[in-house]
Amino acid sequence: MPHSLQPQPLTPEAFAPFGQVLQKDGARNFAINDGTCRRFHDLANVEATGPGGRVIVSLVTGEPSTLPLLVEMVERHPFGSQAFHPLSRNRFLVVVCEDEDGRPVRPRAFLTSPGQGVNYDRNVWHGVLTPLGETSDFLIVDRDGEGDNLEVFTFDEPVLVRAPGE
Ligand SMILES: NC(=O)N[C@@H](O)C(=O)O
Numbered sequence: 001m002p003h004s005l006q007p008q009p010l011t012p013e014a015f016a017p018f019g020q021v022l023q024k025d026g027a028r029n030f031a032i033n034d035g036t037c038r039r040f041h042d043l044a045n046v047e048a049t050g051p052g053g054r055v056i057v058s059l060v061t062g063e064p065s066t067l068p069l070l071v072e073m074v075e076r077h078p079f080g081s082q083a084f085h086p087l088s089r090n091r092f093l094v095v096v097c098e099d100e101d102g103r104p105v106r107p108r109a110f111l112t113s114p115g116q117g118v119n120y121d122r123n124v125w126h127g128v129l130t131p132l133g134e135t136s137d138f139l140i141v142d143r144d145g146e147g148d149n150l151e152v153f154t155f156d157e158p159v160l161v162r163a164p165g166e
């Protein structure tokens, strides 16, 4: 029987084993620029390890998926973290797994609230960026450098992520 998941609301507490939620709510914040701006500070545990490892910032335009969705694979980045922050109010699907002896287990699915982003901790199994609703732009903060920073795992049976309420 394939895994069937109902996506849960994304919260910092629920996501903590996998990384951090990028959001202003609950974040340490302080005024800057003579009070004309408010900085929501130090939201993510950014890592760029290994030979020549460096943090890079990119933009991506993602085509939307619809739920229910069959997730056939997850991936992880052994040398660095990876953050995705939406540049719109469109929501996206977050799928993560725990690791057991190098294999992803116990998949979890989360639905972001508008404006939420995520930072996957280094070497955390995750589904690829999965925008929902419409074509969406995201900022990416992750790692470049030498070595293969991508490990892919294809499930024997796809994981079904159901639509909310289904
Ligand atoms: N490769 C890339 O920029 N994105 C993937 O790693 C992903 O997690 O979507």
Ligand code: NI
Binding pocket: 075, 076, 077, 082, 126, 128
């Ligand atoms: Ni990735």
